[in-house]
Amino acid sequence: MRFRHPDGSTVHLAYCTNVHPAETLDGVRAQLRDHCEPVRRRLGRDRLGIGLWLARDAARTLINDPAELRALRSELDSRGLEVVTLNGFPYEGFGADEVKYRVYRPDWTEPDRLAHTTDLARLLAALLPDDATEGTISTLPLAWRTPYDGDPEAARTARSALTTLAQRLDALAEMTGKSIRVGLEPEPGCTVETTADAIPPLTDVGHDRIGICVDTCHLATSFEDPTTALDALTAAGIRIVKSQLSAALHAEDPHLPEVRTALAAFAEPRFLHQTRTSTAAGLRGTDDLDEAVAGRALPDSTPWRAHFHVPLHAPPAPPLTSTLSVLRDTLARLVGGPAPLTRHLEVETYTWQALPAELRPRTRTQLADGIAAELTLARDLLVDLGLKELP
Template identity: 85%
Template structure:
């Protein structure tokens, strides 16, 4: 959906489709039919923006077959849907029975991440509505922390620099400006917005910025105003925001609270957990670990 900001600009609000797993183009088309169009109708809107997630195979099919891309665009129009942003964080297997740490592969030190994100940018440029010239893609915050050394950091920096150059060329070719936002997440190399400032200023390109996720802000106990002010002072562009929620337990030591939290521990996704103590943040990679402490 589109809203008019007081400054006169247009704000796009989109329904993110990665909550409905689909690995293939046929699966994406089914999402539009079974979930996105019904949401639009329930809201009573003529058009609904969606934040589309395209797995590796679906992205490859669209970028290598112009007719497939035209078909998807036609399907979007027929169902009253529009795409101005993609979720480029998960690569594949996001609907598997167990995802956990696999969601961080390939990371930005792996050439496949660059190629996949380039493909997504090309697809998005072809899906943007006729009256929209800017699109965004969120992506993982470099890598999961445990396998990230100086060599991998250098490779990630080079990959993102190359991506920025490709996005410049894409705009020259299509007239569409695509920007990428690293999405800070607990447990990753870039865990907080503050962690993002150094690598993004080192790249120093306006097409490579940050995606601010409200759940991840809350999990790391970041104050939104402080975080945004610091990003603005460092001239790090916020290219996208994701509105999501985190669970907060005011008294986590109580048995009944731990029992309630344990009900959310499940085998598919990581649920990173942070506790604010006098000594700072104390964290675990998954909720199951936290409730057993």
């Protein structure tokens, strides 16, 4: 979906396909057929943007076979789909029964992360619509905090890898005329947990093609104020490459037994749901929701937020809610001003099948309806901010 900003630029809205993970190219094609095109049809659109997730094996197939890459581009066109952004955070196995800490490997100290991200940049340059010259990729925020934190050699290795990536992106732009940028995506528990954490390493890299991806669920989970966070990035000269529109789980009164019971329903074995609370002494947290619910690992006199991407249009029932207000405030700062701070927006709710059983979609039709409803909400927010939806 495309929108015209009042300054005349085009803002793209997509939804991320990691909600239907596939490890192979055949699986990606099935996503387009069984999920992405049906969502487009529900929205009544001739064209729909998708934030494609390409696992390592699918990406390597496309890199090694130019005919397959051309065929994928042709299939996107025939199904009314377009790609200006990729999700490069998960490397592989995102559809496994247990993902948890595995999603953070390989990290930016390991050669496979640089190689995979380089592949994704080359693929995105080939998949961009004919009238688009800019593409974006979100990626791991360097590494999970252990054993990375406190290891100066790890920091040097990651910085070197990102510098090499920037040089490769420059060369790709020279060769193709397509400008691809990569954004670190701060996430609770990682060495870059907050937008403030991102400023020093990105300043060290010091290249326009390496910036930040602002995920509004992660921003909210860490209790960051959107205006303060985005203004600090702008002041530091950090490019906001893209933003993922998502909402976290919020519990206002975690000391109440009924709230603990409601939260426990969202603790599940597949994904990590880092949980945070903001106290007078600073941010406190656990690596997963079940740790917070089970004992006294977190103070319960202040609200809790959990890294659980809940559907944008369907917040959980009381006594819980979502952080949709943080998304609204972030979006207003990103695209509500005289010029957009980013032109690539991506709805990313990958946890539909991790929701409590009674909230999960039971059919492809129900899932498509839910994704279409999320995109409709995002579209309405953009229109309310003065953007004009384009055909």
